[in-house]
Every structure is written in C-alpha cells, then in structure tokens.
Amino acid sequence: MARSTGHSRPVIKDVARLAGVSAPTVSRYLNGTARIAEDKRGRIAKAIKQLGYEPSVVARALSNREMDSVVVFAANPSAFSTSATNHGVEAAARRRRFLLNIVSLDEADMDSVEQRVRMGLSIRPAGAVVYEYDRAGIRALDYIPKDLPIVVVGGSFGDGDYQVVNAEREGGRWMTMHLLDLRHETVFHVARAAGPTDNTRTNGWRDALEERGAAIHEPIVVSSTDLEEAVEAGRRLGKRDDVTAVFAGNDETAIGVIKGLREVGRQVPDDVSVVGFDDQNFGPLWSPALTSYSQNFREMGERAFRMLYEQVKARRDGADAPQPRVEVVEGQPRLRDSETEYVPW
C-alpha cells in the first residue's frame, strides 16, 4: 500500500521547524487555543504561507475523536427537495469549514438502513442531519446514538428535539383557505402518499375545511412516481359536478389532475380551480399558469446546519446544550391563473 506520494505535502512539523517553534505551538496558533507571542505568530503565519501548509483534517479528527463534518441521511436523493436542502446544508457547513457527507436511504430497502447509518457514522462526524420525510428517515433515527448532535428536517413536530420543518401543514391550510375564500363550497384533495408525520399538506387541507365547516371528501391518494394516477384522479373528479376546486398535493399531481379534468371536458380554471404545491419551475409556464405554494428548501438546509452547529459548538466548549426547539420555515403562496372565484349558476 506504500504509495509513492511524490513530494508529500507539508505537515505541521515542517511549519514548526521553519518558524523555529514546536509543533504544539503551531497547533495552538491554528486553533486559537492559547495565546502566542507576537513574533512567533508572525513567523508561523509566514511559514504556513510559504509552505502552502494545510492541516490534515484526518489527523485532527483522530485526535479529536470527531471530524469537522456533517452527514446527511436522506431518502429520495434526486428529488428536488432533497437536493435543494442538501445545498443549503452544504453552504452553511462550508462557512464553518465543515465537510458534508451524503448517505442515501432507500425506502424500498429498509433492511439496509442500519448499515447505511453505521457507514455514515464511521467517519465520526460531529453531527447528523436526517431528512424525515419518509419511513426510512424515521428508521434511521433509531440507529443514531443519542449522544450525537442531530437535527431532524421535516417530519412531525416533536420527532426530534432539534428540528426544522417546512410549513407543510400551514401551506396546505393556506391553499385550501384561499380556495374557500374564492367561495368554493368545499375543496377536493388529491394527495401524494405521505409519510407517517402529521405536518402534512393533507392535514392542512383538512384543518381548513374543518375550520370553515366545509364538507370533507376523502382525499384520493396517488403514487408519487406514476403520474398517470393523477390523471385518472382528474377524470374521476371531473365526472362529479360537485367538484369545483381541487387542492393537489404537488405540482406534478396538479398537472395530472388538470389533464384528466380536460379529458372529461372540464376547463381549468373556468369549471374547476386547481392549485398545486412546491412551485416547480414549470408551473408558471403551464397553461394556465399554475398557482402553487413555494417552499424554501435551501433555507431549511441552512437552518438545519446552523442548529446542528450550535449543539456541536456547545459540546466542544463544554457548555450546556442549547434549548431544543422546532423551527418552522415558511413558504410563500404564488398566485397565478389556475384558480378562480366560484360562480354558481
């Protein structure tokens, strides 16, 4: 395994020698962990620059028993929500010079969750972020030691001590209320199969109907992979003449529903109002431009890291852990042209 590293990179000893100090002094300089004489500071700085020295994060991690890194555990790694959240976590982590490790989970392979978690933790990260939009994420929580800083993203309130959730339920409620405000007598709902959390769009929809005393028709649940099911839902709804407004669980579903509605001769928004969720980039281009609810995944990721870092920092400083809390990241409704006021004949 002896690799010919060529001229290997400089190590702390080289810096120390060049600066005429000991390695521990360089270490203290780097970590700000003790006061260093002014002249030595200068010499060390120069030596570092001259050598192009970079501390080995691996050696540091071995010594500290902990790496400056976060692991994120997430199912659906290629979903927009996941990757946008990752991006936020990474950006915030980078500012603290933390590295990001991604370990994907697989809903279809729950048996591997434990092993994947172990793998992710084998690097001894300073903390973990778990996206708890689904069962795999929830399961992952079981395998993470209680003493490791964790932040849960998404999920139900109370699933984690430290949690950042998007306003799923609030958003669902808002969109439904909006339709009700437009005088629709009630709002039908085509839902994606949701995880077992209560912070869901569907619950928000129900909240609004209950609050207004509107009729609650069981939601039609469609697969999030086979969009044809949404089209079929649209057809079914289109055949009922009590359907004037539909809240779709996401934008793809909304599109499918609109398509199905049209197939059976109902126009959107003239005959039926349809709103989506997620505000995907194709929404504004749709005909009609799709009204939707925009979530800020990037922001969620950034907040998740910051919340994690607070815990890590406190631990490293020997301070008390920060107060556990749930942060709700609000989204924003984007009103466009796919819904309109209900006008009875």
Added chain:
Amino acid sequence: MARSTGHSRPVIKDVARLAGVSAPTVSRYLNGTARIAEDKRGRIAKAIKQLGYEPSVVARALSNREMDSVVVFAANPSAFSTSATNHGVEAAARRRRFLLNIVSLDEADMDSVEQRVRMGLSIRPAGAVVYEYDRAGIRALDYIPKDLPIVVVGGSFGDGDYQVVNAEREGGRWMTMHLLDLRHETVFHVARAAGPTDNTRTNGWRDALEERGAAIHEPIVVSSTDLEEAVEAGRRLGKRDDVTAVFAGNDETAIGVIKGLREVGRQVPDDVSVVGFDDQNFGPLWSPALTSYSQNFREMGERAFRMLYEQVKARRDGADAPQPRVEVVEGQPRLRDSETEYVPW
C-alpha cells in the same frame, strides 16, 4: 475538548485482547492482508461480533494517507442532473464501502473554486469526480493534483483522461434528424447557454443540419434560469412562417417555446413541431405530451465511480493505471405527441 464519550466504542485492541491475538493480526484479518490461522480467524470473528466492533475509518485513513472516500465537485447542486448523478456515484461507492463527500461549486463565484477544491481534498479522498458541465467544473480541474485519481463527468471529449459523458451531442443530432425525417425543411433551435464544451446538444443539432444540407439559422440562446426568455423565443419564432420545427435545448425551454408559439397563434404540433430534451417527468403530462430525449444520469454516476475505483485499486495494488478512456452513456428518445410530419400546403 475532552468529551465525555460515555462508554467509548471498542477499538481494535479490545478485539485483539478478547480474541487472544495482537492488534496487527486483527488488522490483517480485517483487510485480508495476510493469511491467518483458522482458529484465530474464528476467535477474531466472534470477538468482533460480540463487541460490535467497527474499525475507525479515520485512523485507517491517517495510516493509509488516504480515505476510502470520493469527493464530487459540482456546480448546480440542486439541478436534477446533478443530484441524479450524485445518487449514482453514491450507490456505486457504497458497494465498495466508500463514503461520498459533496462540494458544490458556484458559477457565480469563480474565485472560491480553488478554496472549495482544497477543502474537498483536505480529507484526502481516494479520488475525485468532477462534473464538468460548466466553467466552474473546468476550473476545479486546475486545482486537483495530477496524481489524484479523477473522473470527469460531462464536458468535452478529451477534457479528462478518464471521462464519462452523456450522449449530449448524439442526442441533439438524433432529435434533429428525427424532425428532418419528418420532412421539415430545417429545424430551428432554442438553446440554453451552454458550457464551453463541444459535446453539446447544439453541436448535435448543427451536425444533423450539415449532414442533410439543411439551412442553419443561428440558435436563439436563452437563459436557463429565466424561462420567460424561452416564451419570448417562441413568440419570435412563431411570427416567421418558415418555422415549422423547433429543437429546444431542454424540456423547460420546450414548454416555454410552445407557450410563446401559442400566444402568437401557432398550434403545436399542427403548425410547428417542438421537441425537448431531458425527458423530465412532467413531459408526458403536457398537452401535447412532449417528445424528448431521456438521459441516464444515475448510470453516469455509477460508471463514474467504477471508473474511479479502477484507478484507485490499481494504485493501491501498485499495478499500472488502467487505460484512459471516455465512456459515452447513451440516452433514449421518447417519442410522444409534440411533433408531426411536415405537410406543405
């Protein structure tokens, strides 16, 4: 910094003691780096299981000067292509028990590229994968030491010694040919601003026109963020009556173009055929269902890791590096309803 780790996890010494052998023997057992007596094998295996021992990847990395991990450098971390490719890399890496680190690059902040690369390499990964769809990726290559195994994903042929590219150009050529086969006299093109590579959809489009001797009208280049530009392109094209077929650089663009075309009274596909690229999931739901070209990003990611691993393995075995090569991952046309045969009046 002394953390109360509670009961710390078992280390190799604990296993050795319990099995009645030395630590190096356990190490050799774990790595298959020497023959071990049958009875000791058994005892070691039992001790490992009993203790729930897991080797410290950090200690191992320090000793080996290299971590069992890959870094991927990529701009546009939340783009579907990026995240799907990441997923492929991660899946293939996991099989080899390699960890994945993600470092995002930022086109808008080229100055930070060097620092980001250094950060990503600070962990001493066994290799790096660079997504070279844009300038940031290309720049990143400059900062990665030549002796580190690298695989370039995307980009021009020949940018890297080891490269996996999708059939961008081939795909563009195919789609254009398809339209020409439908008797359109020529095909107009609305392109996204492309990176400085030659393996582009636009070049494929040009290839096809040249091959058939069709008229080449300069492509309209639109931003990949502001979809309104695509709509505007659609309007402009719609006003010319020599426009009967449009190859859009991707599906969002295609949708925008269709919208613009409609605004000026041209129907798709009756008056103008429009095809997209990428085969996003909303394509089939569009009216008309969008004809597009589907790429296999996941597969690209998997191949990228495998190609990287070959290099890593050879290096570790002290063997010759594998032959440099470029693998082209083919996509697949998805013919739907947005294009049709040209019928002159």
Added chain:
DNA sequence: CTGAAAGCGCTTACAG
C-alpha cells in the same frame, strides 16, 4: 502465520 515497534499528523494534559 504472528508479534513488538514505529509511524501516520495532529492535539492536549503536564510542567515550567
């Protein structure tokens, strides 16, 4: 086949 020793590159008590 296997053990004692040294080393990977840091950090942190312990003295001074």
Added chain:
DNA sequence: CTGAAAGCGCTTACAG
C-alpha cells in the same frame, strides 16, 4: 507563553 511527551486507532515493515 511554550516545549517534551503521550495518545488518538489504525497499518506496515521487520523479525522470527
């Protein structure tokens, strides 16, 4: 403020 020493948890020549 600063250095010598020991340790983090592995791996790898070196002997045997």
